[in-house]
Amino acid sequence: MGSLFLDFLGEEIQVEPGETLTFGRAADLIVDADNQYLHRVLGCFAAQGDVWFLQNLGRHITLRVIDRDGSSRTELAPSDQAPIGFEEFVVAFDAGPASYEIGGALAEPTPLELGVSVASDTVEFATINLNDEQRMLVAALAEPLLRGRTDWQSEIPGNKEIARRLGWTVSKFNRKLDYLCRRLAEQGVDGMQGESGVLATSRRARLVRHMVDRRLVVVADLDALPAPP
DSSP states (O other): OOOEEEEETTEEEEEOTTOEEEEETTSSEESOTTOTTSOSSOEEEEEETTEEEEEEOOSSOOEEEEETTSSOEEEEOTTOEEEOOOSEEEEEEEETTEEEEEEEEESSOOOHHHHHHHHHHHTTTTOOOOOHHHHHHHHHHHHHHHTTOTTGGGGOOOHHHHHHHHTOOHHHHHHHHHHHHHHHHHTTOTTSSSOTTOOHHHHHHHHHHHHHHTTSSOGGGGGGSOOOO
């Protein structure tokens, strides 16, 4: 088996077979030492046999493993592990109001059948069908992320701004947003409603990340949006 190559904020790391690498607030790879919502050790990359695995060592943070080409993804719950089935991938996760991504690549791709099994386990997790108005709402919220803005969370437009852009009342926007968040909460997505300490901005960021990661909204959906006022 070959090496595992990782990239976090421009820091490139090579992990050899027989080695492990942990990541978190106080791990081999320090993701964010100042974020108290982040576990000290959240995850670990390790080789077993001829396959690289990702282990979720956290207590309440879910890891999302996304194929670089966007065609497949899986979610790794706390205490779970799974083989890395993508030649190039991103490990994404949220801790409090912040989101993080670790890029990765395999020197020798995992056999295809492993990749398929990883992708098919949870690819349908919390997937809902959006009608036209719901898609426009989510696309308007997700525009900064879909356009590749680095600081996309802080650039998510406010409710009043989006309602004005779509020609809706604020109450209509809030009603439709609450409905989507309730649907996702019912399917087990954290941070959508009813949790102490969850700010409205954090809820909207989690909604955006979930929808984009599952390709429920894509860049092409931005074409249907009215121009900003």
